[in-house]
Amino acid sequence: MLQVKETVSNTLCFHCGDSLPEQPLQLDQHEFCCLGCLGVYKLLSSHNLADYYVYNDVPGQTQRSEKFHFDYLNEPEIAGKLVDYTDQNITIITLYIPVIHCSSCIWLLESLGKINTDILSSRVDFLKKQVSITFKNTLSLKDVVELLANIGYEPSISLQDVVKGQRTEKADRKLIGKIAVAGFCFGNTMLLSFPEYFGLSGVEAEFRNFFGYLNLAFSIPVVFYSGRDYFSSAWHNLRNGILNLDFPLALGILVMFMRSIAEILTQTGAGFVDTLCGLVFFLLIGKWMQQHTYHHLSFERDYRSYFPVAVTVLENDREKPVSLEQLNKGDRILIRSNEIIPADSILLKGSAQVDFSFVTGESLPVEKVLGEIVYAGGRQLGGAIELEVLKPVSQSYLTKLWNNETFSIEKDTIGTFSGKASKYFSIVLLLIAAVSAAYWLFFDSSKALPAFSAVLIIACPCALALSSPFTLAAVLSIFDKNKFYLKNTSVVEELARIDAVVFDKTGTISNPEAAGFAFEGAISVEQRQLVNDLARNSGHPLSRELVKWLNLPAKFAVDQYREMVGRGLMGSVNGHGVKIGSRSFLGLPAGNTDGGSQVHVVIDDMYLGNFQFRQKWRPSLAAVVSKLQKSASLYLLSGDQEHDRQSLSIFFYDAGQMHFKQSPQEKLDFIKKLQHTGKKTLMFGDGLNDAGALKQSDLGIAVTDDINNFSPGCEAILDGASFGKIPAFIRQAKDAVKVIHMSFAISLVYNIVGLSFAVQGLLSPLVAAVLMPASTVTIILFTSVAARLYARKNQLL
Amino acid sequence: MNMIFLLIGISILLALIFLVAFFWASKSGQHDDTYTPSIRILFDDEIKNTDEN
Numbered sequence: 001m002l003q004v005k006e007t008v009s010n011t012l013c014f015h016c017g018d019s020l021p022e023q024p025l026q027l028d029q030h031e032f033c034c035l036g037c038l039g040v041y042k043l044l045s046s047h048n049l050a051d052y053y054v055y056n057d058v059p060g061q062t063q064r065s066e067k068f069h070f071d072y073l074n075e076p077e078i079a080g081k082l083v084d085y086t087d088q089n090i091t092i093i094t095l096y097i098p099v100i101h102c103s104s105c106i107w108l109l110e111s112l113g114k115i116n117t118d119i120l121s122s123r124v125d126f127l128k129k130q131v132s133i134t135f136k137n138t139l140s141l142k143d144v145v146e147l148l149a150n151i152g153y154e155p156s157i158s159l160q161d162v163v164k165g166q167r168t169e170k171a172d173r174k175l176i177g178k179i180a181v182a183g184f185c186f187g188n189t190m191l192l193s194f195p196e197y198f199g200l201s202g203v204e205a206e207f208r209n210f211f212g213y214l215n216l217a218f219s220i221p222v223v224f225y226s227g228r229d230y231f232s233s234a235w236h237n238l239r240n241g242i243l244n245l246d247f248p249l250a251l252g253i254l255v256m257f258m259r260s261i262a263e264i265l266t267q268t269g270a271g272f273v274d275t276l277c278g279l280v281f282f283l284l285i286g287k288w289m290q291q292h293t294y295h296h297l298s299f300e301r302d303y304r305s306y307f308p309v310a311v312t313v314l315e316n317d318r319e320k321p322v323s324l325e326q327l328n329k330g331d332r333i334l335i336r337s338n339e340i341i342p343a344d345s346i347l348l349k350g351s352a353q354v355d356f357s358f359v360t361g362e363s364l365p366v367e368k369v370l371g372e373i374v375y376a377g378g379r380q381l382g383g384a385i386e387l388e389v390l391k392p393v394s395q396s397y398l399t400k401l402w403n404n405e406t407f408s409i410e411k412d413t414i415g416t417f418s419g420k421a422s423k424y425f426s427i428v429l430l431l432i433a434a435v436s437a438a439y440w441l442f443f444d445s446s447k448a449l450p451a452f453s454a455v456l457i458i459a460c461p462c463a464l465a466l467s468s469p470f471t472l473a474a475v476l477s478i479f480d481k482n483k484f485y486l487k488n489t490s491v492v493e494e495l496a497r498i499d500a501v502v503f504d505k506t507g508t509i510s511n512p513e514a515a516g517f518a519f520e521g522a523i524s525v526e527q528r529q530l531v532n533d534l535a536r537n538s539g540h541p542l543s544r545e546l547v548k549w550l551n552l553p554a555k556f557a558v559d560q561y562r563e564m565v566g567r568g569l570m571g572s573v574n575g576h577g578v579k580i581g582s583r584s585f586l587g588l589p590a591g592n593t594d595g596g597s598q599v600h601v602v603i604d605d606m607y608l609g610n611f612q613f614r615q616k617w618r619p620s621l622a623a624v625v626s627k628l629q630k631s632a633s634l635y636l637l638s639g640d641q642e643h644d645r646q647s648l649s650i651f652f653y654d655a656g657q658m659h660f661k662q663s664p665q666e667k668l669d670f671i672k673k674l675q676h677t678g679k680k681t682l683m684f685g686d687g688l689n690d691a692g693a694l695k696q697s698d699l700g701i702a703v704t705d706d707i708n709n710f711s712p713g714c715e716a717i718l719d720g721a722s723f724g725k726i727p728a729f730i731r732q733a734k735d736a737v738k739v740i741h742m743s744f745a746i747s748l749v750y751n752i753v754g755l756s757f758a759v760q761g762l763l764s765p766l767v768a769a770v771l772m773p774a775s776t777v778t779i780i781l782f783t784s785v786a787a788r789l790y791a792r793k794n795q796l797l
Numbered sequence: 798m799n800m801i802f803l804l805i806g807i808s809i810l811l812a813l814i815f816l817v818a819f820f821w822a823s824k825s826g827q828h829d830d831t832y833t834p835s836i837r838i839l840f841d842d843e844i845k846n847t848d849e850n
Contacts, residue, residue: 055840103836110837126833173823180823184816188809207801214805 252460521609
């Protein structure tokens with residue numbers, strides 16, 4: 001064990017675990033890859049916090065990209081929106097820190113008080129990757145955030161944080177409280193009802209009234225607190241002319257409560273209090289099952305969660321942080337390396353290397369020249385640039401998409417099976433109740449009211465109401481194991497209905513990880529090694545991709561290294577002069593360049609050829625397409641030029657299936673057009689430019705290769721690694737709908753058995769008390785077992 | 798048999814105390830984060846000797 005540890009520390013940076021360079025930095029017999037990592041170690045060990053490295057090997061994050069700019073946090077207006085609480089002495093803020101990943105992170109972040117005693121307490125929520133910090137006001141918010149950044153835990157502060165609400169959590173707590181009350185009353189009433197069911201002897205009969213009144217007391221909080229939502233929902237729906245399952249449920253609860261009051265007060269029976277409490281308890285559990293939440297995922301993101309809170313504006317040569325809403329047309333902004341361009345603007349100074357991967361999914365950066373328009377959403381990779389804002393943030397090419405009405409309409413989820421079935425169920429139920437009451441009025445009027453109420457009690461569709469949530473919750477957890485995360489349970493039923501599938505191209509069906517190079521020309525293994533060692537020093541995406549693809553260890557140190565950002569690199573490696581880069585950088589005659597994705601190589605003034613960057617489709621694409629084709633029509637929407645049309649035509653035979661050069665708005669409109677032809681549309685996308693289409697489609701799925709990364713607002717998030725399982729997911733969704741149908745049938749059988757007692761006026765509290773839990777347990781068992789059996793059939797378990 | 802009135806009263810009172818305790822726990826946020834405390838409890842106050850196994 002100890003030996004393994006040693007070898008690890010010999011080749012990897014002690015702080016972050018990256019491979020060490022030729023001459024690693026050393027301190028206290030530990031080796032570091034860069035000054036940043038060394039700095040963090042120094043800071044921690046000087047505050048007696050070196051235990052950080054004991055809990056886990058290499059717990060840190062690489063510190064190679066430094067330079068933080070948090071000046072905007074000193075603007076009281078911005079800071080005021082971010083903090084949770086502030087008074088004269090202390091401030092509390094909750095920050096989202098995406099790099100939290102191990103127990104060392106928790107330990108360090110909760111020991112912040114040792115570094116700066118003005119930090120009074122800090123508390124980590126590991127699953128949400130949040131830290132809540134309380135600090136004295138002698139410290140500014142900027143100081144706290146800078147301290148976090150300096151120890152390698154840079155918080156992600158975005159506009160969506162500013163507007164984030166904690167509403168869902170409170171609703172969740174309320175439901176849990178209602179379940180607790182219902183469960184408490186259920187247990188007690190069951191206990192108090194047993195003597196009645198087993199029969200009381202003459203001596204014990206004196207307790208009957210006592211037990212009855214106690215039961216009644218327990219039923220009051222269940223009806224008026226725990227079950228309140230069913231009444232308000234049924235009433236609300238009735239007023240809008242909708243008959244959903246809440247109506248017979250509310251009716252059942254009400255009738256049970258009334259009849260229990262009547263029976264107990266007149267001392268004619270024991271009432272149905274325990275059935276009533278059990279019913280509400282199980283119903284609420286079903287409701288709770290539906291609220292499956294993923295703490296680490298957000299389905300509601302838009303551009304605001306990705307854009308910074310503020311941007312640096314140059315005013316009379318002075319830098320001033322300005323929040324994005326206050327950015328006006330004509331402002332001159334300064335964008336530093338690795339910052340996002342927040343609004344459409346014109347490049348005035350510097351060389352722009354813009355990475356639009358968040359917008360388009362395209363991993364290679366785009367070069368912009370002076371005077372060119374740069375659209376919002378790109379990340380500047382080169383040095384600092386200055387731009388003039390053309391349009392305010394909300395009116396930019398990309399962000400104006402969110403002004404579309406699609407984003408203000410809530411998607412309609414009434415179309416679920418249980419929604420439709422319950423309408424007929426309610427009508428039939430009322431009919432049966434009315435008919436049996438009429439029958440008894442005719443023959444034996446004393447039995448009319450008992451029969452009428454008994455029908456409404458026994459047919460109360462508890463099992464029916466539970467079959468959907470339990471089946472869908474089981475499917476959700478099966479999908480979850482396969483790295484397919486759904487926003488809520490109704491998405492499953494939506495997925496089962498899909499008959500048109502639309503794919504985005506870059507990042508969705510192409511695999512950014514599997515992208516590769518092909519070399520045109522002749523190059524030896526030694527020469528590859530030289531290129532590898534040179535390219536290692538560059539942060540340019542193409543160089544990084546190349547190093548990853550070459551997959552060679554670092555061997556030689558580079559002398560006289562020079563990089564012209566975005567154009568090429570040169571240096572002396574092992575005595576050879578090596579140059580790689582674009583044609584113009586190497587002084588080659590202009591040839592047919594393919595969008596800047598070629599890397600030309602010159603070694604010792606000899607041109608060897610070029611590495612050509614190739615998109616690779618996800619390996620499972622062919623299988624997915626051929627399987628989906630059987631049940632749905634497929635389309636491809638891409639914002640790119642047409643150069644991939646040829647290679648994609650093996651997947652999408654018909655030219656009408658592929659649409660290139662689509663703007664975000666056109667993508668949205670295309671989905672709309674499909675829906676007008678009556679298609680239920682599923683959209684796969686990954687970038688911000690798909691956000692409109694994802695929102696408009698009946699079901700929008702964001703494909704991402706790193707779940708913790710940004711993904712646009714959608715109904716489901718799919719890990720790229722599970723792309724090949726899409727047909728299986730759809731089949732599982734269809735099977736889930738089948739399971740719901742079957743469990744409906746089972747619960748109907750229970751209802752019919754109960755009804756046969758009820759219409760004869762024979763329903764005793766004992767029958768109800770047995771039937772209700774029995775049917776509930778049957779449904780819960782059946783749905784979870786059946787869903788898992790189908791999952792095994794679909795090879796998802 | 799009158800004892801039963803008292804016993805049932807006590808048992809319900811006890812159950813009520815648990816219910817109130819649950820609400821108090823829920824309100825003070827004890828159910829919001831059910832994972833981090835399981836790690837936090839494993840931290841030592843101060844680890845002195847790092848090489849000891």
